[in-house]
Amino acid sequence: MITKKRTIQQIVEEQSKRWEMMKSKSKQDRHDEISVITVSREPGSGGKLIAQGIAEKLGFDLFHQEVIHEMAESAQAKKMLMETLDEKGLSVIEDLISSLVYERHLWPDEYLKHLMNVVGTIGKHGRAVIVGRGVNFILQKERTFRIRVIAPLERRIQNVMKEYGSSEEETRRRVLRTESDRRAFIRKYFNTSITDPVNYDLIINTDTMDLDMAVKAVIGALGK
Numbered sequence: 638m639i640t641k642k643r644t645i646q647q648i649v650e651e652q653s654k655r656w657e658m659m660k661s662k663s664k665q666d667r668h669d670e671i672s673v674i675t676v677s678r679e680p681g682s683g684g685k686l687i688a689q690g691i692a693e694k695l696g697f698d699l700f701h702q703e704v705i706h707e708m709a710e711s712a713q714a715k716k717m718l719m720e721t722l723d724e725k726g727l728s729v730i731e732d733l734i735s736s737l738v739y740e741r742h743l744w745p746d747e748y749l750k751h752l753m754n755v756v757g758t759i760g761k762h763g764r765a766v767i768v769g770r771g772v773n774f775i776l777q778k779e780r781t782f783r784i785r786v787i788a789p790l791e792r793r794i795q796n797v798m799k800e801y802g803s804s805e806e807e808t809r810r811r812v813l814r815t816e817s818d819r820r821a822f823i824r825k826y827f828n829t830s831i832t833d834p835v836n837y838d839l840i841i842n843t844d845t846m847d848l849d850m851a852v853k854a855v856i857g858a859l860g861k
Contacts (some may be wrong), residue, residue: 645707649717655698656721656762671859672763672780675773677831680815681793683843683851684786685768690852692766695861700759702769709752709770718758730757737775749826769819773836774827782859785837786851788844 674691678684685701692699708714719727734745734753745753753775759765760776773783788796790812798808823831834840839858841851 645704645711645714646717648704649708649714652698653717653721659762659764670780671782672765673760673772673776674766674782674784674855674859675776676766676768676784676786677771677773677837678768678786679788679793680812680819681795681797682786682788683796683848684784686848687784687786687841687843687851687855688766688768690848691855694852694856695766695859696764698765700765700767705752705755705767705770705772708755709748712751715751715754718755721758721762726758726761729761730754733757733760733775733777745826752826771823771827771831774823774829782839782855783837784855785834785840787840787842792844 674688674695674697676684676688676691678687688701689699691697708718719730730753734750734757737753752770756767756770756772756775759767760781763780773781794805794808794812797803797812798805801808801811803811820831823829829836839855841854843851846854
């Protein structure tokens with residue numbers, strides 16, 4: 638599991654070593670398999686915990702939104718990540734970004750360019766679960782399983798209250814603000830709606846499905 642307790646440089650260095658070890662263990666390029674699972678979630682829905690459970694079950698690396706964001710903000714981190722790719726891999730990333738910009742009519746700023754390079758590199762190596770940052774709009778659909786985790790607002794408020802011990806009024810403001818920020822981020826950078834079901838392969842409602850059931854549903858959908 639990848640967390641923010643270490644510096645971004647340390648995280649990138651450790652991840653690069655893992656990728657190198659994976660490469661040496663298996664030279665087979667599995668183009669027909671799902672290589673990345675993306676998790677978009679409503680605040681307080683339990684999406685982070687589901688992502689963690691999926692990563693543990695599959696033995697995939699887990700990248701949280703905060704880490705992806707810091708990598709995208711760091712030109713040095715982006716450079717270090719992309720150095721893990723060969724010429725063919727770099728060409729794939731360039732083609733991915735070009736098609737994304739063309740298909741979605743994007744005018745990427747420096748942050749989005751870094752984000753696409755970082756996510757594209759992780760996607761090329763595969764065996765990853767990535768939370769947030771609109772990564773489901775960046776990676777190739779054929780090798781990505783895209784999840785959206787939702788729950789009713791009142792249930793989500795109760796979940797966040799338990800996690801942070803905050804008042805109901807404060808928690809409601811926090812949840813609604815975070816939800817608004819995520820919608821705005823996706824609209825700004827990808828010209829689409831974060832809530833549109835057509836953007837996902839599986840939508841999980843944690844009001845009717847507990848976290849263990851949700852993880853099993855994903856694993857089952859992948860045929861694992």
